[in-house]
Amino acid sequence: MKLARRVIAASAIALAATFVCAFGPDPKPQTLNPKPQTPDPTPDTRYPILVTAAPVYQPLAALKGGERFPQGAQIMCIDGGVAAPLVPGFAASADANVSWDATTVLFSARPSPADHWQIWELNLATHATRQLVASNVDLIRPMYLPAGQLVYAARQPQGYRIEVAGKANALKLAPIDSAAAASVLPLSYIPASAIPVDVLRDGRILFESFYPLGVGSTPELFLVYSDGSGVESYRCDHGRARWGGRQLANGDVVFTHGVSLARFTSSFAHEVAIPASHADFAGGIRETPDGSWLVSVRANAASHYALKLWKPGALAMTRIFADPTRNLVDPILIAPRPRPNQHPTGLHPWNYANIMALDSRQSRMGDLTIAPVQVRLETLTPDGHTVVNGTAPVESDGSFFVQTPADQPIRFALLDAKGSVIRREQGWFWIRKGEQRYCVGCHTGPERASQNRLPAVLLRTTTPADLTGQKPTATADAATPRGN
Secondary structure, rough: OOOOOOOOOOOOOOOOOOOOOOOOOOOOEEOEOOOOOOOOOHHHOOOOOEEEOOOOOOOOOOHHHHOOOOOOOOOEEOOOOOEEOOOOOOOOEEEEEEOOOOEEEEEEEEOOOOOOOOOEEOOOOOOOOOEEEOOOEEEEEEEOOOOOOOOOEEEOOEEEEEEEEEEOOOOOOOOOOOOOHHHEEEEEOOOOOEEEEEEEEOEEEEEEEOOOOOOOOEEEEEEEEOOOOOOOOOOOOOOOOEEEHHHHHHHOOOEOOOEEEEOOOOOOOEEEEOOOOEEEEEOOEOOOOOEEEEEEEEEEOOOEEEEEOOEEEEEOEEEEEEEOOOOEEEEEEOOOOOOOOOOOOOOOOOOOOEEEEEOOOOEOOOOOOOOOOOOEEEEOOOOOEEEEEEEEEOOOOOEEEEEEEEEOOEEEEEOOOOOOOOEEOOOOOOEEEEEEEEOEOOHHHHHHOOOOOHHHHHHHOOEEEEOOOOOOOOOOOOOOOOOO
């Protein structure tokens, strides 16, 4: 569904804004619960901190298409034990994201209670605010991208969809022109919510959705490039709900299970537990320059999230700020940070994509003992019906090479010699227009590297089997896989 986008004047919208974070005086500062008495705050806590304050916070509501802040929210700027609204002229504000050079802040806001959440930018030097993207639906979680664009989530009938706005390699963000269709690019193509949570150092977007992707109910973390290609699970050890991922300076990604913390690190194909005090974590951890973490934590569901500072490995956390009436979540320092790598797109202006499986017999769920003979491609219609686009042969080594429809939900099923399903993907994924992709096996996981050999399918042909489904052959059956 195309959503209306309109140009917003680059001049500042007339919204009064004053600050306590060394940007200007504040006539009515709000003092939060004081931090513990110490001779002098550590250097890292001297950075101003932006945090979203809300009476009620439901961290997973957006994954269900709901409202995370049902009683409103306000971005607070905290410095030296004193806090004040960052943009007091708005009825509600949230999702602060500081630019790489710490000169501007992206945020989502409602000018009035009746308005949708929209995307705005604040200039920290001039205090000017401007609206970057306007829509007739809610737009949340905006984040800067290294190529001069921004990524965010836009509400759709089926949930939230990830979109990228702006022109790549622009010197600075400009208001999005609805006449330039290419300036707003959808990145997710599943009948479920996908919410960006971080932009990684390699330029990929870390996002939350449900597993299995498109149909599941367990919060999980996924990755996608800024052109929508290469969508994948961050790790394949699915099970416990995990959300609120953030990347550390060493490349690890820290996230929460709610009552515990864990991380993804490059040396393991599974998550690693983080020993910490038992508590309820909101996620969205931010690392300070000395390696300490800003965490939003509460004792139990009956209390509010407070902002604490924790050095991993320490026995206790130090309370930095707390508000007895509001949750303090999603902290971020107003400080320069490294700009991620820019991802050069490899897409082509086609209406299809190519994918090669090197050995579809392999799977993290257990390698098949029944040799697949064919692979079947299934797509999902907008009204939720599963359709078969066609089948292609699977070689004796498990390889196949197919051409698929682009920018829509797809999944594969493996068939035996009788045409019965022996394994079907549990969820949906997508391939972008012109994407050239390969996989090792069927949800194999990052620990399974491909064999250094030529796939048998390329010995037979270098032309992919056409499964674009210009003429769908049948309605997908609901056959139960026969087993492994």
